Amino acid sequence: GQNFARAFEVTFQTADGGLEFVWNTSWGVSTRLVGGLIMTHSDDNGLICPPRLAQYQVVIVPIYKTDDERATMVDAAQRTRATLLAAGIRVHVDAREGIKPGAKYYEWEGRGVPFRLEIGPRDVAAGTAMLARRTGGKKEPVPMDGLAERLIAEMNRMQIELLENARARREAASIRGATKAQLIQQMEGTGGFIYGGFCGERACEAEIKEQTKATIRVLPDPEFCSPNVPARCLWCDMPSIAEAVWAKAY
Ligand SMILES: [Zn+2]
Structure with a gap:
């Protein structure tokens, strides 16, 4: 959107000579991504930087x-x-x-x-x-x-x-095609990522959060979806509008 551009007055010159705020995406390629890199590829001796990203290979x-x-x-x-x-x-x-x-x-x-x-x-x-x-x-x-x-x-x-x-x-910490019982059990236990169908209803989402503390982390793009995308909501059994990934936020 243009919120960032408005706040920081980032403009560009248009073809007819006017000024407009730039449109920018929100990929968050910043500390969050670096944190993800560190948490994904590290051991007790420190960071393991993938060769393609390493400053020094x-x-x-x-x-x-x-x-x-x-x-x-x-x-x-x-x-x-x-x-x-x-x-x-x-x-x-x-x-x-x-x-x-x-x-x-x-x-x-x-x-x-x-x-x-x-x-x-x-x-x-x-x-x-x-x-x-x-x-x-x-x-x-x-x-x-x-x-x-x-x-x-x-x-x-x-x-x-x-x-x-x-x-x-990631897969070891995930359950795909999870049931309601698995969602509840997993959130009471070790946590992890629960892939399941979602009806799209706010009330259903709120109930899941209230009972399990889990929230939807992402509605994965097709390339990240499970091979068999569930047809029904894992919580209320209504038809699913999207596969969702539930987890606790820390
Ligand atoms: Zn539902």
Whole structure:
């Protein structure tokens, strides 16, 4: 609508030279979306940022003991960075002095960087780097040859894995085609998302809220609807006008 535009006097010049308030959508791409990202993709070590969204998709940590080693390893890290950048990968070298590698790992893990490459003297000698994934699993040496292609494939895999895990978690917390009894039981118990038919009546919606504390969170678009959209309201058994998702708001 134009409410926001009126409040903040955001106007545009029309074809005939006049001024009009802009029309804008309300997608709320702001802190709420960031909160959703954090709650969807995180673990006890912090954020796990999906590769496509990550500011840095890869962080490179040079490993060294002496000053001589440091110069060589930072140089190797910078060359690797240039190669990956050229392949369109967002990459950062953490060459900060006076911070132990473990502390750097911990920090970048908390910030959700999907991949970490460790480059030390043994790796350089072997023409490899040590690859660690933010989603877990064992670190493994990967060849410098073809590293960018390998990382792009790894990123695609992680992106899909995170999406599939998030969908599985959502479904595990959802009951589709739920009955009235299931809605009541679920709201008294662990909560979650209840998909069911809705008659569209305010009185029915109010009664559900009063008895279960659940409210309609969304009337899903077709692509998010259940395969078998219920024909009747889960509460009053009147014909359903839409599938609705009920849950408690916190
Ligand atoms: Zn109803």
